[in-house]
Amino acid sequence: MTGDRSAQAPSSVPPSRPARRGFGQRWRRTEPLRARVAHGAAVGSLGGIILALTDASFARRSVDEPPALWAVLLADAGAVVPLALSCGIVVGIASWLAHPHRAPTVAGIMTRLREAGSGRLADIAAFVPLTALGLFVWATLSAQLARFLLALEVSPQLCGAAIATGSLAIGGGLALVVLALTPPLRQKVATWRDRWSRAVDPGVTLGLALLCIAALIGYGVASGTVSGEGGLLGIYGILKREELDLRVPAMLLLLSLGCYLGPALLDKVRPYQAMVIALLPLAFTVQAGRQLNRDVDLGRLLERSAPLAARPLSLLRKITDRDGDGASAWFGGGDCNDADPAIGPASDDIPDNGIDEDCSGSDLLLADLEKARAASKPSAEPASPSPIPQDGNLILISIDALRYDVGYMGYRRDLTPNLDALAKRSIVFERAYALASYTGKSVGPMLIGKYGSETHRNWGHFNKFGTEDTFLAQRLKSAGVHTMSVQGHHYFGEFGGLERGFAELDLSAAPPKDAKWATDTTATSPQLTDAIVALLDKQPPDQRFFLWVHYLDPHADYLQHDGVKSFGSSGRDLYDHEVLFTDQHVGRLVDYIEKAPWADRTSIIVTSDHGEAFGEHGMYRHGVELWETLVRVPLVVHVPGAAPARIKARRSLIDLVPTCLALMGVPLPDGKGKDDFLSGVSLLPDVFLEPGATPAERDILVDMPGGPYNESRRAFIHGDLKLIISRGAHKELFNLAKDPGEKRNLWHQRRKEIEAPYALFKSRLREIEVTGKRKH
Numbered sequence: 001m002t003g004d005r006s007a008q009a010p011s012s013v014p015p016s017r018p019a020r021r022g023f024g025q026r027w028r029r030t031e032p033l034r035a036r037v038a039h040g041a042a043v044g045s046l047g048g049i050i051l052a053l054t055d056a057s058f059a060r061r062s063v064d065e066p067p068a069l070w071a072v073l074l075a076d077a078g079a080v081v082p083l084a085l086s087c088g089i090v091v092g093i094a095s096w097l098a099h100p101h102r103a104p105t106v107a108g109i110m111t112r113l114r115e116a117g118s119g120r121l122a123d124i125a126a127f128v129p130l131t132a133l134g135l136f137v138w139a140t141l142s143a144q145l146a147r148f149l150l151a152l153e154v155s156p157q158l159c160g161a162a163i164a165t166g167s168l169a170i171g172g173g174l175a176l177v178v179l180a181l182t183p184p185l186r187q188k189v190a191t192w193r194d195r196w197s198r199a200v201d202p203g204v205t206l207g208l209a210l211l212c213i214a215a216l217i218g219y220g221v222a223s224g225t226v227s228g229e230g231g232l233l234g235i236y237g238i239l240k241r242e243e244l245d246l247r248v249p250a251m252l253l254l255l256s257l258g259c260y261l262g263p264a265l266l267d268k269v270r271p272y273q274a275m276v277i278a279l280l281p282l283a284f285t286v287q288a289g290r291q292l293n294r295d296v297d298l299g300r301l302l303e304r305s306a307p308l309a310a311r312p313l314s315l316l317r318k319i320t321d322r323d324g325d326g327a328s329a330w331f332g333g334g335d336c337n338d339a340d341p342a343i344g345p346a347s348d349d350i351p352d353n354g355i356d357e358d359c360s361g362s363d364l365l366l367a368d369l370e371k372a373r374a375a376s377k378p379s380a381e382p383a384s385p386s387p388i389p390q391d392g393n394l395i396l397i398s399i400d401a402l403r404y405d406v407g408y409m410g411y412r413r414d415l416t417p418n419l420d421a422l423a424k425r426s427i428v429f430e431r432a433y434a435l436a437s438y439t440g441k442s443v444g445p446m447l448i449g450k451y452g453s454e455t456h457r458n459w460g461h462f463n464k465f466g467t468e469d470t471f472l473a474q475r476l477k478s479a480g481v482h483t484m485s486v487q488g489h490h491y492f493g494e495f496g497g498l499e500r501g502f503a504e505l506d507l508s509a510a511p512p513k514d515a516k517w518a519t520d521t522t523a524t525s526p527q528l529t530d531a532i533v534a535l536l537d538k539q540p541p542d543q544r545f546f547l548w549v550h551y552l553d554p555h556a557d558y559l560q561h562d563g564v565k566s567f568g569s570s571g572r573d574l575y576d577h578e579v580l581f582t583d584q585h586v587g588r589l590v591d592y593i594e595k596a597p598w599a600d601r602t603s604i605i606v607t608s609d610h611g612e613a614f615g616e617h618g619m620y621r622h623g624v625e626l627w628e629t630l631v632r633v634p635l636v637v638h639v640p641g642a643a644p645a646r647i648k649a650r651r652s653l654i655d656l657v658p659t660c661l662a663l664m665g666v667p668l669p670d671g672k673g674k675d676d677f678l679s680g681v682s683l684l685p686d687v688f689l690e691p692g693a694t695p696a697e698r699d700i701l702v703d704m705p706g707g708p709y710n711e712s713r714r715a716f717i718h719g720d721l722k723l724i725i726s727r728g729a730h731k732e733l734f735n736l737a738k739d740p741g742e743k744r745n746l747w748h749q750r751r752k753e754i755e756a757p758y759a760l761f762k763s764r765l766r767e768i769e770v771t772g773k774r775k776h
Helices: 004-011 014-031 031-061 069-098 106-116 121-150 156-189 202-223 232-240 245-266 271-278 282-294 296-305 310-319 368-375 417-424 443-447 470-478 525-539 571-596 654-661 754-761
Strands: 395-398 426-430 483-485 504-506 545-551 602-608 636-640 646-648 701-704 711-717 721-726 730-735
Touching: 004 202, 031 245, 031 296, 069 282, 069 296, 069 310, 121 156, 271 545, 282 296, 282 470, 282 711, 296 310, 296 483, 296 730, 310 754, 368 754, 395 571, 395 654, 417 525, 417 571, 417 602, 417 636, 443 470, 443 654, 470 483, 470 545, 470 654, 483 525, 504 525, 525 545, 525 571, 545 571, 571 602, 602 654, 711 754, 721 754
Parallel strands: 395 545, 395 602, 426 646, 483 504, 483 545
Antiparallel strands: 426 636, 602 636, 701 711, 711 721, 721 730
């Protein structure tokens, strides 16, 4: 027994020692990788702080009264450092895979290329430039593929998968081409050796390839349009877009280069020391999590104006959202109870229950709601609607992206002489609001008569609307009115429902269907007016009609037109040129109407679907936000028999459908049905306002539901106070009378004045939640 145990003892203990030695050896073998990762992470974190300083300066320059630099820098660094640290780790691993023995330097890389080409320098001198040119061709073709696929109305997931698959296929094909072309080019390079010995240096051939690529890009920028039209290289024309922000790619490229080449400077720093250096800046992240809770305005500044910090800040909020209600208790997410998904900034506050469900700072009081309810009274209908022609016609003219500050509103340039002339004999609504800040979420609700969140829509960028929603043309057609639509874009055709109710749909001004989204580079105003005149010439004089036309040319791209005054080369100059061009053709239409036999019984309404930004709040073009420059639009209503007037009270295009129905003598729905209702009221009380009378103020809602390329935005105007709500959670409040530029957020000082009116207004909405492709 004893002998057996003694014999077994040696065999049971020693095996663990070799195992420990084996683990130690494997651990030591990973030291180069650990060192490279640690050094890359250290460079990344330190580089993140440097980039945060640059990023914070961008944010501070975007506002008139910026916060202190140190405050913006601390918050910005808190958002950027985790991103930079992750970048350093990833690049460190890539660096080790490419250079396992020593951290790379520029000189070392070139030396390695020459050593690798020892005896076959011509091979390397041929392969390197071909690879660079191949990468350029790959990027160009992939960008063109992405541009084509993004124009299709498919889900973002399918589109992304198609782009990735196509790019991989293009890359594989080009790799074969590079390998096939290397031998003949190598032979050509070898023949140059006797004449130019430097010609076989890989550095020289790579430099020549890069010069060639730069020239091709320059040609593409010069010849392409800002939407990427103009041939294969025309895709680089997008670099001319004023709204294109290349600061983030540039900063990330610099950070990646630093993480790739920087570890060579830290060779004497031990890996654990480098990791401590890398992790210490995360203290900025912890500090930012608390700091942005105390200073919500600073968080909004970073979201809107710090190009690099905005995205990681959003990700940090998602990561720290414990209850999954879409809001975090950290980083200015605004959630006052992150353990209860029923409590958060996007929740509706139940009055007088002692709980602050919406995290506004206090419970909503029922007394405040009753006070708001008593103050909200709809305008009465005019005492006598007799001035309205009983056999009248109606022409609705909408002009894409037309700002409110046109000629009749005092703009310094004479851009709209024809619209101004019409305005002089019409009712002008000086403060009219669109329903969203871009076409896909503005035009449909405008013609349905419901707010965007009340419509049966899909999740697309260009919304498609279900048959549950009834368009203006459908209501008029059912009442015996002949309905016509003349358009220059297929979105207004059989795509999303906007063609419903029109007896005649003329798309002769639109591009061919296989290029249906290409109207940004096509002028359509002349063709639209010509098509309208031809259509109206055929109408029997005694047939009542409704016609809608949407002029597109003020929308970017901004084109140059012969015979039209040019104002310069800036974005605003080119836009003004387009507005003047469009006004000429709108003027042709108005002149035709005035000479028609039915002119004295035809009403004309001119408006726009949204505005256009030119640097206000750091924005260009439109969409995304709901600033005044984006959602205030012209609204001119000409009704035979109505005296010209200027209405200063705020009004919304939600009232367009009720107004059109009233003008045509068609009854409005009673609103008792689930889907058959209108959210606005007629503007005829304003049109036929008694002399000396003051129109009643009404609350305004601009409602832009979320989509694949935009987060939800909502603006509510009560008196002169404008509340902007982002993603249903973040709130900003501006006094438009004293702060028309929307610079100073008054939410914390004056929120009590607007909470109850907004809660009352929201309670009347019949919202339909749409997420992805599903409706709720």
